[in-house]
Amino acid sequence: LAKTTQPISMDSYEGQEVNITCSHNNIATNDYITWYQQFPSQGPRFIIQGYKTKVTNEVASLFIPADRKSSTLSLPRVSLSDTAVYYCLVGRSGGYNKLIFGAGTRLAVHP
Amino acid sequence: DGGITQSPKYLFRKEGQNVTLSCEQNLNHDAMYWYRQDPGQGLRLIYYSQIVNDFQKGDIAEGYSVSREKKESFPLTVTSAQKNPTAFYLCASSDDRVTYEQYFGPGTRLTVT
Numbered sequence: 001l002a003k004t005t006q007p008i009s010m011d012s013y014e015g016q017e018v019n020i021t022c023s024h025n026n027i028a029t030n031d032y033i034t035w036y037q038q039f040p041s042q043g044p045r046f047i048i049q050g051y052k053t054k055v056t057n058e059v060a061s062l063f064i065p066a067d068r069k070s071s072t073l074s075l076p077r078v079s080l081s082d083t084a085v086y087y088c089l090v091g092r093s094g095g096y097n098k099l100i101f102g103a104g105t106r107l108a109v110h111p
Numbered sequence: 112d113g114g115i116t117q118s119p120k121y122l123f124r125k126e127g128q129n130v131t132l133s134c135e136q137n138l139n140h141d142a143m144y145w146y147r148q149d150p151g152q153g154l155r156l157i158y159y160s161q162i163v164n165d166f167q168k169g170d171i172a173e174g175y176s177v178s179r180e181k182k183e184s185f186p187l188t189v190t191s192a193q194k195n196p197t198a199f200y201l202c203a204s205s206d207d208r209v210t211y212e213q214y215f216g217p218g219t220r221l222t223v224t
Contacts, residue, residue, distance in 0.1 A: 034211045043115075043201045043215025044154070087153065093211050098169075101146075101153035 004088045009106040018075040020105050022088030025069050033064060033071045036087040038104070044087060048073070075107075083109045114138065115216035117202050122221045124196075132187045132219045134202035140214070141207040143185040147171060148199040148218075157200075160185055161207060189221065196223045 005023040012018045024033070032051055036044040048055055050062040050071070061074040075082055085104040115136045124130045136143065142161050146154040156169030160179040174193025179185055185204075189196045199220050203213040 032211050041199070041218065041220070043203065043218050044213075045215070046212045049211055089211070091211055093209055098156060098159075099154075099211065099213065101155075103151070103153050 003100075004090060004102055006086075006088050006102070006105045008103065009108070011108050011110065012078055013110050014079055015077050018078050018082070018107060018109075020073045020075075020086055020088075020107070021070060022073070023070050024088070024090045027068050027090050028092075030092050031090045032093055033062065033068075034089045034091070034099070035060070035062065035073050036089065036101070038085045038087065044101070047086075078107075078109045080109050080111065083107060115202060115204055115214055117200075117216035117219050120217065120219060122219055124221070124223050126223055127191045128223075129188055129190050130196075130221065130223075132189065132200055132202075132221070134185045134187065134216060135183055136185075136202075136204045136214070136216075137183060138204055138214060139182070140204035141182070142205045142210060143179070144203040144205075144213065145169075145175075145177065145185070145187045146201045146203065148201060154201060157187065189223075196221060 034049045035047045037047050038044040048060050048062045052064050055062045063072045085106050087101050087104040089099050118133045144159045145157040148154050155171050157175050158177045160166035166179050176188045201218045202216045205213045
């Protein structure tokens with residue numbers, strides 16, 4: 001299973017763009033990259049998933065370089081409500097997919 | 112509305128007692144999971160089930176038991192053999208073909224004294 005490394009914490013201000021980078025040097029050919037968001041005392045919520053290049057949805061963008069050894073979650077114009085823990089995970093789809101949630105990145109958005 | 116429900120949200124038990132946490136989903140998902148989260152930590156997998164009447168141990172299954180008699184339900188029993196049962200317990204489900212996208216319930220915070 002590919003291990004991921006991401007910053008423990010980040011700080012930002014309302015209206016700024018936040019980029020959280022995740023390293024996954026041992027990613028396998030058939031692994032996808034997935035990001036989850038978790039608010040205190042709630043279950044994680046799936047944000048975005050990608051395999052290569054760029055993926056964008058209504059919440060975030062995910063940038064994946066050609067070597068796929070890292071990925072960057074981009075949150076445009078954050079607000080106070082984006083304060084949460086963000087988890088980067090890699091794993092296969094289909095069958096049993098063991099998701100490994102590390103400690104994640106604690107993002108604090110300030111007024 | 113489709114989703115996952117866990118009850119209760121808070122649960123208090125005395126040491127030595129078994130306790131069962133409820134998890135129900137109406138998303139028609141085949142796969143279901145139980146995780147444990149300790150303060151400031153990530154999630155750790157306790158048990159998972161890919162289909163009714165079948166389940167597998169995760170990374171920290173000791174002291175826990177599960178059943179999967181119905182597709183919609185995946186209850187978790189925390190037994191007295193679990194040495195440190197106080198934690199936040201999360202249930203999740205996923206489509207068996209899209210297992211990287213798991214849907215989580217609101218969680219149950221168990222306190223054992």
